[in-house]
Structures are given as structure tokens and as C-alpha cells.
Amino acid sequence: MTQTTPQTTDVVIIGAGLTGLTTAYYLQKNQKEFLVFEKQTRIGGVIHSTRENGFLYENGPNTGVVGNTAVVELFEELEQAGKCKPELAGKNVNKRFILKNAKWECMPLGPKDAITTPLFSLWDKFRILGEPFRAKGKNPNESLASFVKRRMGQSFLDYAIDPFIGGVYAGDPNYLTTRFAVPKIYNLEQNYGSLIGGSMKKPMKEKKTELEKRVNRKTFSMEGGLGNMTTALYESAGKDKFVLGANNIQVQPTNGGFQVSYENGAGESLVIHAKKVISTTGAFVLEETMPFIEKDLLRKIDSLIYTKVIEVALGFNRWEGIKLDGFGGLIPSKEKRDILGVLYMSSLFEGRAPELGALLSVFLGGVRRQDLMLLNDEGVRQIVEKEFKALMGVNRFNPDFIKIIRHNHAIPQYGPDSAERFAAVEELEKMYPGLQIGGNLRGGIGMADRIKQGKELAQTAL
Numbered sequence: 085m086t087q088t089t090p091q092t093t094d095v096v097i098i099g100a101g102l103t104g105l106t107t108a109y110y111l112q113k114n115q116k117e118f119l120v121f122e123k124q125t126r127i128g129g130v131i132h133s134t135r136e137n138g139f140l141y142e143n144g145p146n147t148g149v150v151g152n153t154a155v156v157e158l159f160e161e162l163e164q165a166g167k168c169k170p171e172l173a174g175k176n177v178n179k180r181f182i183l184k185n186a187k188w189e190c191m192p193l194g195p196k197d198a199i200t201t202p203l204f205s206l207w208d209k210f211r212i213l214g215e216p217f218r219a220k221g222k223n224p225n226e227s228l229a230s231f232v233k234r235r236m237g238q239s240f241l242d243y244a245i246d247p248f249i250g251g252v253y254a255g256d257p258n259y260l261t262t263r264f265a266v267p268k269i270y271n272l273e274q275n276y277g278s279l280i281g282g283s284m285k286k287p288m289k290e291k292k293t294e295l296e297k298r299v300n301r302k303t304f305s306m307e308g309g310l311g312n313m314t315t316a317l318y319e320s321a322g323k324d325k326f327v328l329g330a331n332n333i334q335v336q337p338t339n340g341g342f343q344v345s346y347e348n349g350a351g352e353s354l355v356i357h358a359k360k361v362i363s364t365t366g367a368f369v370l371e372e373t374m375p376f377i378e379k380d381l382l383r384k385i386d387s388l389i390y391t392k393v394i395e396v397a398l399g400f401n402r403w404e405g406i407k408l409d410g411f412g413g414l415i416p417s418k419e420k421r422d423i424l425g426v427l428y429m430s431s432l433f434e435g436r437a438p439e440l441g442a443l444l445s446v447f448l449g450g451v452r453r454q455d456l457m458l459l460n461d462e463g464v465r466q467i468v469e470k471e472f473k474a475l476m477g478v479n480r481f482n483p484d485f486i487k488i489i490r491h492n493h494a495i496p497q498y499g500p501d502s503a504e505r506f507a508a509v510e511e512l513e514k515m516y517p518g519l520q521i522g523g524n525l526r527g528g529i530g531m532a533d534r535i536k537q538g539k540e541l542a543q544t545a546l
Contacts, residue, residue: 092357093119095545096344098333098373099364100326101129102531103522105314106158106538107362107545108321114546119356120321121330121346127318130491131531133309137485139399139443140309140436144491146427146445147173147303148310148531154539155532156298167316173303173432179410182247183419186474188406191244191414195280203244208237216278225500228257228265235279247414250424253529254391254450255497264498303411305433310531335361335374337516360518362541366390366493367505367525377512384508387501388525392457393424393494396446396468399485403442406477412444413475422456422467423448426476441484446471451497461488496524520544 095111097104100122111118126132130144150156150172159170181188184203192198199209215235223230228249232241241257249257253265262270269279276282306312318326330346337343341359348354363373367388370377377385412427427445430437437443446468449456456467465488469481509521520541527537 091355093117094358095119095360095362096121096335096342096356096358097362097364098335098344099129099369099523100124100127100318100328101364101523102131102314102317102534103524103538103541104129104362104364105317105321106535107364107522107541108325109158109317110539110542111545112321112325114542116542116546118325119358120326121333121344122326122328123330123333125329127326127328128311128314130494131310131314133306133311134487135309136487137399138401138438138441139397139485141397141399141429141443141487142305142310142445143395143397143487143489145310145531146429147305147432150300150302150304151530151532152536153295153299154536156295158535158539159304162313162316162320165316165320167320168312169307171305171307171433173305173411174434176410176428176431177303181410181413182243183413183415183421183475184243186419188413188475190410198240203239205237205239208239211237212240212280216281218278220273220277224263225261225503226263227500228260228262231262231270231273232257235273242418243416246418247416247425250417250450250452251414251447253495253497254393254424254447254452255495256451259451259497259499261498261500261502264502303432333373335363336376337519341518360520360545362520362522362545364522364538364541366523367496368493370521381508381512384501384504385512385521385525388505389497389499390493391451391495391497392449392454393491394448394456394464395489395491396448396464397485397487397489398444398446398468398483399437399441400443401438401441401484403437403440404478405442405472408442408444417452421471421475422453423471424450424452449494457490457492464488495529498529 094116095118097107097120100120104120108120132143134141162168180191182191182203189203192201198212218235229241232245245257249255272279272282276285329349333346335342335344341357342361344356344358346354367386370386371382408428408431412425414425415421424447429445430443472478472481506526509526513519522537522541527533
């Protein structure tokens with residue numbers, strides 16, 4: 085291997101997923117000198133859209149939520165620049181289904197629906213009526229399962245929160261900590277004493293700016309797929325600022341900054357000197373990229389659990405199963421099925437399948453069924469066929485298109501070790517001024533969280 089002359093830059097970003105791309109976008113917008121290093125030969129991380137045989141499917145996250153002002157601002161800027169256009173889900177988005185006794189039931193949209201739904205027991209319906217009068221919890225590390233049972237009852241946990249957590253985290257509400265995994269409902273109780281009361285009082289109490297009023301919490305994708313968003317950020321930040329296919333990336337602190345070494349595709353060893361380094365990778369990558377981190381401190385960070393998930397994209401030129409007139413269906417663990425849920429992508433967004441056809445995303449694995457990750461593709465196909473015949477009204481399972489995608493580090497689980505992890509990250513950043521640790525190990529797991537964090541990382545670097 086040959087050694088080239090060291091180069092310098094103000095900021096090095098490690099990772100070109102959504103967080104790193106957003107950080108790069110805002111550094112470029114403010115004319116800051118930077119470089120982005122990415123191990124993969126393409127940008128976007130798990131976000132990647134593919135058009136094949138008349139179907140447009142996602143290889144990673146399928147949808148996001150317009151959940152904060154950073155998303156609103158970024159989307160407006162990208163659209164005004166003609167880079168990409170957000171696509172909001174259609175009218176079916178609010179119709180969501182939960183499986184109970186092998187039958188799909190509509191998810192309640194409010195207290196009135198919660199009283200009439202067959203999903204919850206009669207006793208818990210009375211408990212829901214009394215929820216505004218229940219005392220707020222005192223344990224900051226209370227599990228989500230305990231929180232929900234205390235406030236709403238067992239059946240609400242079984243047929244509302246458990247499937248929701250299966251869909252969002254592919255996780256277990258008994259492990260996830262409310263304060264970190266679902267901070268919005270934790271804060272409703274802490275600030276207003278009640279979930280129902282808080283959801284009504286909060287909009288009245290909070291004065292919103294014009295920008296905040298545009299945070300509509302609607303479900304989004306992009307015209308042409310979510311990959312168009314990451315491509316737009318990549319092009320806006322400047323393709324010349326990215327080093328793709330960078331192997332053996334390592335950071336070492338030096339006087340006045342950091343030394344970043346890596347190997348390019350030709351096997352050459354290269355070195356960059358930077359004043360600041362921003363990591364946007366998963367927690368499991370830190371030991372490799374930052375060997376200088378003290379082991380006890382590192383373990384508090386990289387002990388974070390990432391669940392594994394199998395995603396199956398299914399395309400039908402002509403759909404002959406149940407009516408696909410909603411967001412999709414989630415399956416409670418109590419139902420003992422082999423899939424986590426089904427997302428009706430062609431019901432939500434235009435152009436995802438032929439006119440009379442359908443595109444669906446099926447999810448397997450997660451914390452419940454890590455054993456399914458051992459199956460080969462034919463084994464996965466057999467499970468999906470069995471479940472579709474039982475649950476989706478399909479007599480013959482003959483998809484015109486099938487794609488099986490495996491995610492070995494799919495979703496971080498914000499459990500009881502989260503407070504210790506966040507404190508360790510803050511300690512690390514104080515020990516090494518100029519170092520920032522981002523990525524989904526902190527700050528939330530959704531695309532809106534990643535965009536918000538990316539902007540904040542850039543602002544700190546600036």
C-alpha cells in the first residue's frame with residue numbers, strides 16, 4: 085500500500101446515511117469545509133428505492149412522519165430547489181388494522197372508538213374512561229408495558245401498544261423504556277398528568293410559530309421513492325465532498341483536532357487531518373472507527389441492542405385478496421403469528437404498482453422471532469405464503485414480484501440502559517472537544533429524528 089500526502093479539512097463526517105447527509109447538506113449550505121467518509125459504495129444507508137417490473141419498492145424504511153420543524157424546512161428547501169418533492173400518504177393513511185382472533189379490526193382513532201372497539205376488554209374500556217384521573221408515575225425508568233398497563237389496562241397493551249411497538253421498533257414493550265422509546269406519551273403524563281387530558285390540553289396551551297404550524301405529522305414518502313431524498317441531499321451537499329467505499333476508517337485525536345485514516349478502493353492508505361469529527365454510524369461501529377475510546381465508556385455505548393428484521397416486498401399485477409384500503413395491518417404478539425405486519429404501500433402512494441395491482445411490504449423477525457433470521461429465502465417465502473393465505477384473503481400465493489431484504493442491525497432498542505448510554509456519549513464529547521457522536525444510538529429512530537439530529541450536528545460544528 086502507498087501512503088499519500090496528508091490533507092486537511094474543517095469537519096469529517098463518518099457515515100452517509102440520512103443523518104450524515106443532512107449534516108453535510110447544512111454544512112455545505114453554510115459554506116463549511118468538510119468531507120464525508122462512507123464504507124458502502126453508495127449513499128443513503130438503509131434508505132434505497134428500486135423500480136422493478138412495474139413496482140416501486142423500498143429496501144429499508146417505507147414511510148416517515150412530518151414530525152418536526154427540521155423536516156418541514158428541509159423538504160421546503162429541496163422542493164423549491166427542484167431537487168425532490170415530498171409525497172404525502174392518501175386518505176387511507178388513518179385507517180389501520182390490528183389482528184385479533186385471526187380477524188382484522190380497525191384501530192381506534194380516539195376515546196369514542198376505544199369504547200366501542202372489540203379490541204379491548206370491557207374492564208379496560210372503563211379503565212380508559214378513568215385514565216384522566218389516574219395518578220402519574222414516579223419511576224423514570226418504567227418500562228412501556230408497565231406504563232400502559234398502569235394507565236390503560238392489559239388489553240390496551242396487548243392490542244394497541246404491543247402491535248404498534250412491533251411495527252415501529254420490532255421490539256418488546258417489556259424491555260423498552262417509556263421515557264426514551266416513546267417520550268411523547270411519557271411527557272404527556274409528566275406534564276399534564278394524563279394521556280387523554282394532555283392530548284387535549286397541550287394544543288390549547290402551546291403557542292406555535294408559523295413554522296411549527298406546518299408540522300402536520302402526516303405520513304410521507306417522496307415522489308419516485310425515498311431514495312430521491314437521499315440523492316437530493318447528496319447532490320446538494322456536493323458529490324465531490326464524499327469518499328465512498330472507504331475501508332478501515334479510523335479516528336485518532338491529535339493536538340488541535342483529529343487524524344482520520346482510511347483505505348480507498350485501490351487499497352491505498354490515506355490520512356486526513358480535521359478540526360472536528362462527526363460520527364453518524366450505529367453504536368456497533370464505534371469500536372472499529374474510534375479505537376481510542378476507553379473500553380468501559382465504549383461498552384456503555386455499544387451495548388445497545390439492535391434487532392434484526394426481514395422485509396419482504398411483494399408485487400401483484402392483479403390483487404385478488406382482501407380490500408387494501410388502509411395503512412396496513414399490525415399483529416400483536418398475543419396472536420402467535422409468524423409475521424409482524426403488512427404495509428399496504430400501493431394504498432398509500434401513487435405509482436407503486438400497476439393500476440389493478442398491489443405492492444405490499446411484509447415484516448418478519450424483530451425481538452419476538454430472531455430465529456426466523458436463520459431461514460433461507462425459500463423458508464421466508466413459505467412463511468409469507470402461509471400467512472397470506474390465512475390473513476390476506478389469498479387463495480393462491482402467486483406474486484409477480486418478490487424481494488427479500490435482510491437487516492441485521494435494523495432498529496436500536498431504547499431500553500433501561502439508555503440513560504447510561506446518553507451520559508457516556510456526553511462524557512466522551514467533553515473528553516474530546518470537536519468530537520460529536522450522532523446516529524440512531526441517541527435522539528430517536530425515525531427519519532424525522534435523523535433529519536433533526538443531522539441539522540443539530542451541523543449547527544454545533546458551525
